[in-house]
């Protein structure tokens with residue numbers, strides 16, 4: 001009983017504080033989450049996928065790259081949580097996430113799942129030290145990025161506005 005009362009109070013205060021300052025919430029929270037997803041995306045190539053692309057050409061340590069692939073898959077899963085409703089251009093004018101990110105959410109989530117699957121497959125090839133399998137897996141990884149947007153930084157795509 002005590003626990004219930006305490007958690008009810010905690011919930012009430014959360015509701016109070018989050019609804020307390022709508023203007024602040026509208027300006028800061030969506031901008032913050034949009035920055036977080038852009039930072040995550042920017043970090044993908046230099047943090048994980050660059051080494052994977054090199055490994056596909058036979059450069060580097062496959063075991064280390066297998067770890068990178070696991071981390072990259074986790075990053076992509078997190079990416080999917082960074083699109084709360086109301087964090088598109090209506091609140092964050094410089095976001096490049098298209099409205100389709102919200103209106104075609106199942107497709108968007110499917111594109112994330114696809115990249116996760118291909119990344120994990122690449123990681124398994126790397127873990128096994130199988131150079132041929134890594135070489136074969138890499139284009140599927142790159143293609144999975146392309147489901148949402150093109151490769152060049154300014155390019156657009158199904159879920160990203162051209163810069």
Ligand code: HEC
Nearest residue numbers: 038041042044045095096097111112115144145148159160
């Ligand atoms: C599920 C869709 C999806 C997939 C898959 C995806 N991206 Fe993105 N990416 C986005 C969206 C949406 C944005 C724009 C985010 C924003 O501006 O809020 C973006 C933005 C970017 C940016 C630009 C960041 C900036 O400076 O604005 C880079 C770089 C990037 N992605 C790299 C990648 C790479 C590399 C891959 C594959 C390993 C990848 N993305 C896969 C959806 C995706």
